[in-house]
Amino acid sequence: MNTKRLQRIKDHLLAENQCSDMATPQGSPLTTHVLNTGEGVPGARMALSLHRLDSHLAVWNLLTTGTTNDDGRCPDLITREAFTPGMYKMRFETGQYFEGLGQSCFYPYVEIVFTITDPTQKFHLPLLLSRFSYSTYRGS
Template sequence: INTGTTNDDGRCPGLITKQQFTPGEYKMHFETARYWAGMGESSFYPYVEIAFTITDADQKYHVPLLVSRFSYSTYRGS
């Protein structure tokens, strides 16, 4: 649907509009190797993909990605 780059807070505000956000399956793709290369570091994971299902587009969704060079985790936040 869209692409973006995280800001200094690690967020992508305005990545998707309310009109684009409908129930369905979504996937977010993060270029983690490029991120770490920009910091002069290598990364074990070249990218991270998070797939999730939206059943109620009227709810608020927060899908954080916590990443280090050798691990990552994600969850549905509030």
């Protein structure tokens, strides 16, 4: 196996380990996948954070931070135990991501706010992104 291929595998494994301090072997009930639709590639190595709203204080509490892997995924964001009903916000650092590609973008970050009523379900939050637009939906 050549050195370049070994380095790519190593980088991929390191990126997967960066996803969260709250990672669990069973997998997270909440996952994400960033796709750079302008280039037709995964949104690799994008910083993101997950927050939950404290409704009594009306403030967002940071739960975890992560970085997408080479496939644009961050599969281990939060444990089942920490995933409770409430309002959540996932913030993607899109400006930093595009800056790392040597490109400018219109949106310096993207925040997606969503409500969880049944945390026993699986939730997937894809982000389809280009320099001047984005879209998301609830996957499973």
